[in-house]
Amino acid sequence: MVCAHWSPGAPPWARGSVAAPDGSGPKAAGAAARVGGIGGVGLARGTGRAASNPGAACCSPAAMDMTEVLPDLHLLRFPFGHVYLWRDADAVTLIDTSVAGSAPAIAEGLRRLGRRPGDVRRVVLTHHHQDHAGSAAEIAAWGEAEVLAHRDDAPVVRGERPGAPPDFSDAPAWERELFENLPSLPPAPPCPVHRALVDGDVLDFAGGAVVVGAPGHTDGSIALHLPGPRVLVTGDAVAGADGRAILGVFNTDRARAIASLRRLAGLDVDVACFGHGEPVVGGAASALRDAAERAA
Ligand SMILES: [Zn+2]
Numbered sequence: 238m239v240c241a242h243w244s245p246g247a248p249p250w251a252r253g254s255v256a257a258p259d260g261s262g263p264k265a266a267g268a269a270a271r272v273g274g275i276g277g278v279g280l281a282r283g284t285g286r287a288a289s290n291p292g293a294a295c296c297s298p299a300a301m302d303m304t305e306v307l308p309d310l311h312l313l314r315f316p317f318g319h320v321y322l323w324r325d326a327d328a329v330t331l332i333d334t335s336v337a338g339s340a341p342a343i344a345e346g347l348r349r350l351g352r353r354p355g356d357v358r359r360v361v362l363t364h365h366h367q368d369h370a371g372s373a374a375e376i377a378a379w380g381e382a383e384v385l386a387h388r389d390d391a392p393v394v395r396g397e398r399p400g401a402p403p404d405f406s407d408a409p410a411w412e413r414e415l416f417e418n419l420p421s422l423p424p425a426p427p428c429p430v431h432r433a434l435v436d437g438d439v440l441d442f443a444g445g446a447v448v449v450g451a452p453g454h455t456d457g458s459i460a461l462h463l464p465g466p467r468v469l470v471t472g473d474a475v476a477g478a479d480g481r482a483i484l485g486v487f488n489t490d491r492a493r494a495i496a497s498l499r500r501l502a503g504l505d506v507d508v509a510c511f512g513h514g515e516p517v518v519g520g521a522a523s524a525l526r527d528a529a530e531r532a533a
């Protein structure tokens with residue numbers, strides 16, 4: 238079960254947006270300052286303390302803005318945890334759901350695109366953290382959507398067991414300090430998982446979306462590779478920072494996360510969409526290779 242406050246065994250990182258360190262080991266203060274810049278809501282700058290009520294900001298439709306990445310792919314940008322919306326002619330697929338309470342804002346995004354909540358046929362969760370799976374139960378309750386998650390994260394999404402905390406033992410020092418200063422977010426209500434995914438599964442949207450296992454951030458982290466439009470949606474396996482791609486932070490197994498990043502960097506993609514940070518549109522494969530070379 239996800240907990241809004243850190244405790245041993247509680248799922249980790251979901252509590253904030255990815256820092257924007259450049260991979261070369263910035264000081265924690267610098268990394269923390271960038272959290273607010275990327276996430277929109279973050280730390281009270283200069284104090285290192287959590288913002289007063291970040292959860293409330295996350296849950297307001299007014300806190301969401303929507304931008305077109307490609308004609309059929311929109312980013313719903315929340316203070317914590319992006320949502321991606323793919324439109325096919327007869328169905329909508331959501332990738333991640335942001336924090337609990339975001340469903341009204343997601344519905345508003347659908348309306349702006351001329352679609353209805355009932356048009357959502359599937360919700361693909363890149364991993365179990367509460368800034369990604371937080372509103373999945375609410376969207377599943379709309380009645381039409383099936384929820385998909387990797388089989389290794391599905392029990393956490395269902396609320397059957399807690400997620401593992403991050404392991405900072407081989408991470409840069411700033412990463413732990415950043416984590417300890419993040420504001421907490423509302424827990425993710427347990428959500429049914431209608432289909433447990435494995436590496437290599439092909440999903441029926443965007444002309445065939447390939448599930449790419451990307452463990453390390455969590456055991457069941459996945460990316461989605463859309464070979465047709467040459468898009469990669471990375472979840473938190475990778476993050477966007479300062480126009481670049483970086484290894485995601487707060488990993489349960491950093492070595493595994495780096496191996497996953499290297500695998501993702503071998504894909505032929507032009508667009509990369511991250512769980513946190515701005516997408517790279519054009520030249521994404523090169524940006525991912527650069528990130529893989531910097532990660533060590
Ligand atoms: Zn996240």
Ligand SMILES: [Zn+2]
Pocket residue numbers: 250251364366454473
């Ligand atoms: Zn995460």
